[in-house]
Amino acid sequence: MLITTRVQLTFSFLGISLLVGGLSLVVGTQLINRSVLSEATNRIRQDLNAARETYHNVENRLAVGLRLTALEGHFLESVRSGECSALKDRLGAVAREIGMDFAGLVDPGGRTVCRLGSSVAAPEPVHPAALAALATGETVSGTVILDREIVAAEDRALAERAGIRLIPTPRAAPRPEEEETSGMTISSAEPLYDGSRLIGVVYGGVLLNRSVEIVDRVRETVFQQEMYKGQSIGTATIFFKDLRISTNVRFPEGERAIGTRVSAEVNQKVLVDGERWTDRAFVVHDWYITAYEPIVDIFGERVGILYVGVLEQKYVDIRRNTVLIFTLITAAGMALAILLGYVLGQRFLRPLYRLIDVSRKVSAGDLSPDIGRISRSEIGVLQKTFMEMLSSLRERDRRQRAESEHKLLQSEKQASVGRLAAGVAHEINNPLTGVLTFTHMLLRRKDLNGEVREDLETIAQSTERVRRIVKGLLDFSRQTAIEPEPTDVNALITETVGLVANQALVRGVEIEFDPGDGVPLRTLDKSQFQSVLLNIIINALDATESGGRISIETGIGVSTDRESHRGIDIIISDTGCGIPPEDLDRLFDPFFTTKEVGKGTGLGLSVSLGIVERHGGTIRVQSRVGKGSTFVIWLPSEEEA
């Protein structure tokens, strides 16, 4: 299958954009995630600090309010006189002023002598902060847990408010009781002095159960009523132990989630271990990024938890939007990559496609195709080179055509000369036979005078010359093209040896043929090549006396003039009379014949050599007079021919 360069280009662009986009998506998401989360976590820590300040502000407000009250002369006078109704008036005014839920007075003996919320002031039980202030003689202010009896003693209505039913909460630590009756308060107690004499302790406080003051102020001041999708983003809660007693986290129905509890995990970490907790947490019905810290009462006990949390949804959405944007950018990049790959591919490759078209035309034979506009890029170089190649192809084509036309003309000429020569030769050779015969017959006569003999010899010599000229003409005309066909050289030699076997037998000459292994098939003009073999073998037969031997071998041979040029050797050796050295050189001359008459087929060795040379081969001869001759026909193997 052809994968076009354009497709490859597009895929490369796509791959790059995918890589870059994907990487930026992953990295960006990570970064956003981390920065959003860390920002949210930082912010929530600060928010928790602010919430704590708000909480402490209430403490301070109570402490300052009571101290100022303790310094009032009227108030001290009323204390000294033990006028409870006057005290209550004053305490009531102060309570309204600084927002106290309860207040009272304890005498130096540790009995409660006056309670703001109760008409009959029972001496017992006594507010623990008041007792502490009595014991130390100093202001005591902070978180105080009051059990139900004290709350009820202070104010019956308050005891009602303090009671909170536990709502089963998933992931909270198990708790056996069904209701929390104790009240969690921020209380303050101020010792009262008459000069240096302690005359009592004035105390007061805020019940946190079901109170909204602190948590809503935190929301207002810290989160500035920020809303997200109809939900207020910031929430604050005060836990009594693990119980939500004051909160603005709401149930989906809109009610404050008082009575639900903190998860066992947070409970363990914050309330038991006393550490801060900052993490995402599932609060009531949503995920929040949260911060928790323990609330410690005036005795140093961890009694509750202060919590702030921001809705995680906002950050999740930011993150999701970011991921979405990155994804969109990546997708856009990919679309752009495809477009770019296509457009650039089109733009850059158009000349290349054109070139492919053109080369198809060229291979179909059109050597002058329209190559189009030359590109200014490397493809332009290719186009130019291609054009140069085309022009040299055209040139070669033209030359070849001219050459083959010339050759055709030559061969036609040669053929007609050959036909003429053959006709002439045939016609001349017959009368020439007559001339030669009768001249020689006349020369045999003994009664010739010198002059006549000389003339007759001149006729004989001239006729001999004519014979040679005609023979040369014939040899020349025989240089016809070879008609090759695949031939098994060994089989051809076996056949040829069979043709002369009887002759050899009657002459008493032994002919051996040893076909070599691995002699390949070779395309030859079978008929012409066989006549070459016959010519040489019959020559050898003629040269060999009875009892002699002709041996023929074939094998893989290497050219004498071209090293490593492999081919087929056909070696024909005889034990005949041999060829004198002076004749060896002229053996293949077209007009050469040995003086010895009646030799061979009458076909010149030059013709044999011509045939072998037209097959790309050579003929070598070695001979020693009286010992014999060896003819070696070498034919190049097919692929090197």
Added chain:
Amino acid sequence: MNILVADDDKVVLRSCTRVLEAEGHRVFPAINALKALEILESQSLDLALVDMVMPQYNGTYLIEECRKKWPHLPILVMSGYPTPETISSGIRAGASRFLAKPFTPDELLEAVDKALEGPREEQGDGDETGFGDR
């Protein structure tokens, strides 16, 4: 020796007759292949000299006919146009030797002697299958 000479050229016929008769042979000239076959039928011959190129029935035909009927008869082919093809076809048809025209009397006699050499020896052996194996 009784020798048949088949050639369409009278000059060649006369030349051969002259040379061979001078050597003491009896020569039967034939101007074409049919005439040669007639002679072959009627005479007991020792050698046939056949020209390759003759009108109507050429030398190849004559040689093949000879081989069929007289497988032991040595045949010497002649041609004024000794191409590799004519030589090969003559030898393949069953001729034992080839003689290129023109030739001198000595060359003719040499060739005839060479052609006659074998059969004489073979006749002595008495089991000659001759050239008829083709």
